[in-house]
Amino acid sequence: MQFDKLTLYPCYDLHTPAITERSVLYFLEPINMGTLECESxxxxxxxxxxxxxxxxxxxxxxxxxxxxxxxxxxxxxxxxxxxxxxxxxxxxxxxxxxxxxxxxxxxxxxxxxxxxxxxxxxxxxxHELITCVYLLRDCKAWCPSCYSYWHQNKLPIYEPLLWSFEPVAVCSHHHYPLITQCPYCNHRLPIIAPNSRLGYCSHCGEWLGNLEKYYKKSHDLYHSELALQSELIKILGLLIALNTQASQNESIRFYRQIITYFQLKELENIELSNSQISQKRIHKSMSSIKHTIEDFWKLSSRVALENCSKN
Incomplete structure (x- = not known):
């Protein structure tokens, strides 16, 4: 057999290609990270x-x-x-x-x-600033208006971290009172159940975003608490939003050191004996946060006491 022309083919690369690490579970993106409405x-x-x-x-x-x-x-x-x-x-x-x-x-x-x-x-x-006393819920809380809006606009249903705090009684976006009881079966829902599904009751399985099933609280009572709620949401929301910077940003790390220092002194009016923490640096760090530690504790304690008196 005669071969007038021979075709040259490239050589096979027998080296194993570099394969990036694969995750066991999906690389799921958290919702609204770095904002007040960050997912829990x-x-x-x-x-x-x-x-x-x-x-x-x-x-x-x-x-x-x-x-x-x-x-x-x-x-x-x-x-x-x-x-x-x-x-x-x-x-x-x-x-x-x-x-x-x-x-x-x-x-x-x-x-x-x-x-x-x-x-x-x-x-x-x-954790140096926030303690679980009076602040964390034992059961799930949600805003039916948020659920309804996300469902209608085909957005993912989720639970903001802010809803986990007991003193937070209203939605930061809709200013609607957070709900803690299923309108269908009247059960208070656990924070997580074996069959939990976001936006649905873990007891009866009904959709929790049906606004027609909820009775709105008194308008006067709602407005009497709105200013206090707004301030509390600002403080907690700011800390939640700063989570993404807390481990990298030097000023935030220093602020956490100040928090620890004040907490060890039981947040009283103290004389700063630590020469490494100057008044100027403390004032600068506090100014960047907009609220002092005393502001937070006075506000959170006030809301918690009001909630306890109502119960």
Missing amino acids: LISYLIRLAEAHCVTPDKLIKHKIYPFFWGHDDLSTSDKGIIGRTFTNRSYIKLLNFSGWYTSKLVESLEHLTLRRDLTCLTMMHW
Whole structure:
């Protein structure tokens, strides 16, 4: 056989191509990070489960729990991971805030999704300032107007971190009182349940964004509390919005040191004996935050006491 022309083909590259690391779970983007309306960690966990077409208890049991303890949770009773950790009120109310379980949950979710910013969905950066006394809810709260708007505009349903705080009684956007009881079955909803689905009752499964099912509170009572609520939302909202800068920004880190210093002195009118913290630097740091520590505690204590007296 005669070959007049030979075709030259490029050589095969037998080197293994560089493959970027793949995440176990979707690289899901948190909602409104760096703003007052930033998503909470529990909301992110429930959305992540829904994105994988599983219930939160399945995601926790088979993916998160092994990261916690190094083995699967094979228990099907209430003594399993769901009953023992994530639906126990003493633990669950801290998951959007700080503590060992919160840091471990953040660590596990970041490991599974390869994200590095999920701490910003909690108040871990501000644990020196915020304590859980009177501030964290035992049950879910929501704004039906937000749910309705997001649903109508085909936006993702989620729960802002701000809704996790007990003194926050109104929606920062609609100025509508937050709801804590299902209008269909009258149940108070846990912050997270084995079958939690954002925007729906975990007891009866009904949609919680139907505005016709809610009775609006007295207009006079609402306006009497609005100014106080607005101030509280400003303070908490500013700290939530600054979460994305708290670990990188030097001035924010210094502000956290000041918070710790004041808290150790029980937030009283103290004489600054620490020569490393000058009055000028303190004033500058406080000015950038717009509110003093005393302002926060007076306001949060006042709201908490008013809520306790009503109950």
